[in-house]
Amino acid sequence: MVLRIADAVSGGEVVPVETAHISGVSYFTIGEYGVEFLEFLASSGAKVSILTTSNPAAIDLSGLLQVDEKVVEGQSRISKALRSMGVSIFYTCAPYEFILTRPRTYHAWAESNAITYINTFRDSWSDKNPGPLALLGAIAGFVPKTALYTLDGRRPTAAVEVNIGPLGPLEAGVVGALIGERIGSGVPYIKGAVFADEESRREFAAALSTYSAMVFAVVEGATPNWRQYLELADFRDKIQISAEDIASYVRDVETPDVVYIGCPFADLETVLQIVAEVRGRGPTKRPVYISTSPGVYKQIQRLVEEVSGYNVKIFSGACLVVSPYTRRFRVIATDSLKAMFYIPKLHGVRVVPCRREECLELAYA
Numbered sequence: 001m002v003l004r005i006a007d008a009v010s011g012g013e014v015v016p017v018e019t020a021h022i023s024g025v026s027y028f029t030i031g032e033y034g035v036e037f038l039e040f041l042a043s044s045g046a047k048v049s050i051l052t053t054s055n056p057a058a059i060d061l062s063g064l065l066q067v068d069e070k071v072v073e074g075q076s077r078i079s080k081a082l083r084s085m086g087v088s089i090f091y092t093c094a095p096y097e098f099i100l101t102r103p104r105t106y107h108a109w110a111e112s113n114a115i116t117y118i119n120t121f122r123d124s125w126s127d128k129n130p131g132p133l134a135l136l137g138a139i140a141g142f143v144p145k146t147a148l149y150t151l152d153g154r155r156p157t158a159a160v161e162v163n164i165g166p167l168g169p170l171e172a173g174v175v176g177a178l179i180g181e182r183i184g185s186g187v188p189y190i191k192g193a194v195f196a197d198e199e200s201r202r203e204f205a206a207a208l209s210t211y212s213a214m215v216f217a218v219v220e221g222a223t224p225n226w227r228q229y230l231e232l233a234d235f236r237d238k239i240q241i242s243a244e245d246i247a248s249y250v251r252d253v254e255t256p257d258v259v260y261i262g263c264p265f266a267d268l269e270t271v272l273q274i275v276a277e278v279r280g281r282g283p284t285k286r287p288v289y290i291s292t293s294p295g296v297y298k299q300i301q302r303l304v305e306e307v308s309g310y311n312v313k314i315f316s317g318a319c320l321v322v323s324p325y326t327r328r329f330r331v332i333a334t335d336s337l338k339a340m341f342y343i344p345k346l347h348g349v350r351v352v353p354c355r356r357e358e359c360l361e362l363a364y365a
C-alpha cells in the first residue's frame with residue numbers, strides 16, 4: 001500500500017525511516033471504523049518494523065477524565081490492536097521529548113506539532129504523514145519520498161520578520177498561527193524570533209501547523225543548518241509580524257469554567273512552575289487541568305497527588321482535544337492556540353486565550 005501511495009504522490013520513490021509516530025488513536029476521533037481498521041491490520045499479523053509511538057488517547061492513564069463505557073471499551077480495543085502490532089502505547093503528542101532525533105535523519109510522523117518541532121528545531125526530516133500512512137510506513141519501514149524528505153523541498157519560500165523580543169508560549173503560538181494564516185504553504189524563513197522557553201517552542205510548532213499545512217520553518221539562529229537554508233532560499237513572500245498583530249489576536253477574556261494548559265503536552269518545567277505557584281497561593285477557585293506526557297507524569301506522581309488537593313488536575317496520555325470529557329465545559333481558558341482551534345470545532349466548547357500568568361489569575365478569580 002505504501003508503494004501504491006508513493007506511485008501517486010512521489011513518483012514511486014520511497015525513503016527509509018528510523019521512527020514513526022501515529023496519530024488518530026483516540027476512540028473519540030476515529031470511532032468504530034477507525035478501530036475496525038486497526039483491528040483488521042492487527043489480525044492480519046502486521047507488525048511495526050521500527051520504533052513507533054502513538055498520539056494521546058481519549059482516556060488518561062489514571063482515569064481522571066471520566067468518559068462513557070462505550071469510549072472506554074473502544075479505547076481498550078485500540079490499545080490492544082496497537083500493542084499487538086508492536087506500537088509503543090506511550091500516548092503522547094510530544095514524542096520528541098524522549099526520541100532525540102538527529103539532524104538529517106528521516107521519520108514518519110503524523111502529529112503535526114511533533115513533526116514541526118523536529119523539522120524546525122532539530123532539522124530532522126518528516127513530512128506530515130496521515131495517521132494510517134504513518135502506521136503503514138512503520139510496518140513497511142519506509143514512506144513516500146515527498147518534498148520535505150528532500151533538500152530542495154525544504155527551500156525557504158517566505159521571509160518573515162518578527163521583532164518582538166522573547167516570545168512566551170502564548171505569543172509564540174500567535175506568531176505561529178499568524179505565519180500559518182498569512183503564508184498558508186511553502187517554507188517560512190523567520191528572522192528575529194527568540195523563544196522564551198521549551199514550552200514556547202512547542203506552542204509555536206503546534207500553532208504553525210494547526211493554522212496552515214506547513215510543518216517546517218527555518219528559524220534563524222535556531223534551526224540546525226539555517227545558514228545553508230538561507231543560501232538556498234527563494235523568497236516569493238515577505239511578511240512582518242509586530243507586537244500589535246499579537247495584541248489584536250488576544251481578545252478580552254471571558255470568565256472560564258476551567259483553565260487548560262498542556263496542548264502540546266506541558267514539559268516538566270511548566271508543570272513545576274504551576275505547582276510552585278499554587279503551593280504558594282493555595283487552592284484555585286476554578287479547576288486547572290494540565291496534560292503532560294506519561295514520562296513526565298511518572299516522575300511527579302507525588303506532586304500530582306499533592307496539587308489535586310489544590311484543584312489542579314494533572315493527567316497524562318490524553319488531552320482535552322481528543323477526549324469527550326471536554327464536552328462538560330462551557331468556556332475553557334488556555335495559552336494554547338492549537339487547543340483554541342480544535343476544542344470549539346470538535347466539542348462545541350468556547351475557548352479563550354490567555355498568557356500562562358493570566359490563565360492562573362483566572363483560576364483564582
Ligand SMILES: C[C@@](O)(CCOP(=O)(O)O)CC(=O)O
Nearest residue numbers: 023024025029055110111112
Ligand atoms: C485530533 C487530532 O487529529 C488533532 C489534529 O492533529 P494534527 O494537528 O492534524 O496532527 C489528533 C489525533 O486524532 O490524534
